């Protein structure tokens with residue numbers, strides 16, 4: 001993982017193979033994308049604070065995991081200092097590193113994790129579990145004022161599927177496994193967890209659980225909170241273990257307390273998760289709707305119907321236009337097809353192409369199941385004046401979804417912040433929520449006197465509502481610090497979420513980025529309850545202090 005940005009060294013987003021993108025960005029942000037105006041500081045020029053690890057603590061940690069797995073290497077420490085939220089990226093690129101951990105340790109089983117925790121508590125050190133470092137809520141950074149030694153516990157060596165109970169469709173898995181490692185081990189035996197967040201390539205099972213993550217196919221497989229049946233956690237008072245039973249009546253759910261705990265209750269070493277047979281067929285179809293209200297209504301009706309697609313996702317008109325602008329150079333045949341489709345939509349279907357919304361709906365299962373599902377969904381789509389545009393756009397989306405995250409670094413190279421804010425609300429509130437948020441963002445752009453863009457998609461449908469996922473970017477005014485201007489926009493969006501009855505985040509957790517809205521979301525007594533939980537489990541505030549509350 002790059003220390004200053006997303007993904008693998010040498011991989012980046014480019015506009016050069018997307019002919020419509022430069023004019024699109026020029027039009028909406030006033031940004032000349034040919035000109036790179038900002039680069040991360042060179043690693044050799046970073047002023048990395050020296051590690052304050054005392055020899056006695058080092059040797060105790062070496063006793064716990066072995067000397068080769070205790071690292072004070074500067075690059076290692078910088079990579080483990082933060083996650084990947086916009087504020088993390090901007091400050092890292094500038095060389096403002098904050099409170100870098102003093103040491104990174106890499107236990108490879110639960111006993112070693114327990115030994116590290118004992119050492120940390122004995123030394124009154126701070127211990128921060130690190131999965132893939134991909135969170136975007138400020139869930140990893142030690143407080144700037146922290147004077148105690150800070151230990152980052154990288155779980156990456158705990159990467160094995162330990163057991164599959166085929167009869168119960170459950171797998172016991174070590175928490176440090178990355179998405180691709182997990183799927184590879186399960187697929188080899190015909191199984192899948194089906195959890196595919198956009199950060200899949202670089203995030204871990206433990207991180208997903210600790211942040212209550214959601215994957216693209218949550219409509220079928222559930223969010224991580226649904227698919228995690230049991231957890232094992234090393235806590236200050238011993239190993240917390242819950243049983244992998246389908247349901248239990250043991251009082252408030254301890255398993256649920258661990259879900260979303262962001263390292264504040266201990267280190268998750270293992271989880272038992274639902275697994276499913278790898279489906280015989282998997283397809284994602286594209287659909288077009290004439291407008292956002294029709295598209296929203298169709299998604300709601302699909303959720304209410306007997307259809308059970310694995311993905312239901314629809315972009316608003318702004319995101320649809322952006323998607324079209326990121327298409328690669330089309331062939332002559334593609335251009336002809338697209339012209340024919342445009343003419344058909346405008347003349348025969350009375351579509352306003354500027355208001356049109358692109359949707360992806362995924363189907364999985366046997367051939368017959370997929371065919372039956374497509375038919376059910378097709379009828380609902382038609383009732384809302386939509387139409388199928390086949391599997392081409394869906395395949396393209398499926399292929400490029402893990403590349404899109406690189407776009408934030410691309411925009412930052414051109415001086416423009418771009419970020420996301422996501423939420424969920426009941427179906428009855430979604431339309432107003434959407435209007436409120438887009439208005440609030442545009443008001444914030446106007447207040448700053450900047451050109452900005454906001455777009456949205458609906459994904460993750462449930463019985464009672466869905467997630468709305470907003471993406472925004474703007475060209476900073478140059479009059480104020482870029483992070484100050486970013487906060488004006490981000491705060492306006494987040495505040496509108498809670499003011500409109502929605503949650504502060506559907507799947508990106510609280511961290512430090514969203515903590516100030518927590519009492520408005522779960523009420524004062526709710527926050528007090530969480531505080532008591534953290535204080536009770538971790539009276540010395542040694543476990544990732546300052547996150548969530």
Ligand SMILES: Cc1cc2nc3c(=O)[nH]c(=O)nc-3n(C[C@H](O)[C@H](O)[C@H](O)COP(=O)(O)OP(=O)(O)OC[C@H]3O[C@@H](n4cnc5c(N)ncnc54)[C@H](O)[C@@H]3O)c2cc1C
Pocket residue numbers: 006083084128129130131132133134135136139140155175176196197198199202203204205206207208209210211212213214215216261262263264266267268269405507508509544547
């Ligand atoms: C480009 C991009 C796309 C993203 N897309 C999605 C998406 O589609 N869906 C989604 O849900 N999220 C998404 N995220 C957010 C992020 O990937 C998730 O929050 C993810 O679950 C974090 O996992 P991680 O392994 O990287 O955890 P980290 O970032 O390493 O840690 C996150 C938090 O969990 C704690 N933690 C990690 N491992 C453990 C453990 N074993 N025990 C106890 N605590 C632990 C850490 O201390 C920290 O507080 C995206 C992020 C980026 C940058």
